[in-house]
Amino acid sequence: NAGVTQTPKFRVLKTGQSMTLLCAQDMNHEYMYWYRQDPGMGLRLIHYSVGEGTTAKGEVPDGYNVSRLKKQNFLLGLESAAPSQTSVYFCASSVGGNTEAFFGQGTRLTVV
Amino acid sequence: GESVGLHLPTLSVQEGDNSIINCAYSNSASDYFIWYKQESGKGPQFIIDIRSNMDKRQGQRVTVLLNKTVKHLSLQIAATQPGDSAVYFCAENGTSYGKLTFGQGTILTVHP
Numbered sequence: 001n002a003g004v005t006q007t008p009k010f011r012v013l014k015t016g017q018s019m020t021l022l023c024a025q026d027m028n029h030e031y032m033y034w035y036r037q038d039p040g041m042g043l044r045l046i047h048y049s050v051g052e053g054t055t056a057k058g059e060v061p062d063g064y065n066v067s068r069l070k071k072q073n074f075l076l077g078l079e080s081a082a083p084s085q086t087s088v089y090f091c092a093s094s095v096g097g098n099t100e101a102f103f104g105q106g107t108r109l110t111v112v
Numbered sequence: 113g114e115s116v117g118l119h120l121p122t123l124s125v126q127e128g129d130n131s132i133i134n135c136a137y138s139n140s141a142s143d144y145f146i147w148y149k150q151e152s153g154k155g156p157q158f159i160i161d162i163r164s165n166m167d168k169r170q171g172q173r174v175t176v177l178l179n180k181t182v183k184h185l186s187l188q189i190a191a192t193q194p195g196d197s198a199v200y201f202c203a204e205n206g207t208s209y210g211k212l213t214f215g216q217g218t219i220l221t222v223h224p
């Protein structure tokens with residue numbers, strides 16, 4: 001039981017490049033989330049999903065897209081990376097909306 | 113807008129002391145609160161949660177207190193150990209089901 005797994009763990013992108021971050025959970029959770037964490041700040045919600053095939057915008061969705069084609073996977077895409085997207089990205093999942101969220105280990109992304 | 117904030121950004125204690133980390137929230141509709149611990153280079157780890165129909169909940173060495181009258185949440189750690197050194201975040205579910213809003217975090221440093 002691996003919990004929440006994020007790939008890759010580190011990535012450096014050039015401005016304008018695109019990439020996809022993968023999140024996988026093996027706990028059969030309905031809810032999945034993508035957060036970003038900037039230095040000295042808390043986590044800010046980018047997008048989330050309440051079930052397979054559904055997605056919704058969070059607090060800071062601009063510049064990102066997501067997909068939840070399979071219940072266990074939640075993908076975060078950057079179509080045209082910008083330096084402002086340099087951050088640590090965390091994926092999380094939970095059984096429901098008002099239950100504990102389990103987090104992955106994070107992806108450190110640098111856009112130069 | 114609605115927000116979750118912390119009174120103290122840093123807290124230094126001696127090993128064996130009790131620690132108290134505070135959190136103020138502004139969304140009176142929030143009915144679920146979580147405390148997370150984040151160690152350097154890792155994802156947030158669940159510590160304890162509390163629902164709005166309770167004012168106190170205890171775990172192993174930790175206690176969460178909720179005062180809905182003044183919209184205040186606190187985390188008490190008994191007999192603090194060096195391994196407790198980390199950043200502690202409170203989070204609330206706000207008015208949007210499934211969307212946790214995080215505070216900025218408090219850095220706890222435990223001196224041997």
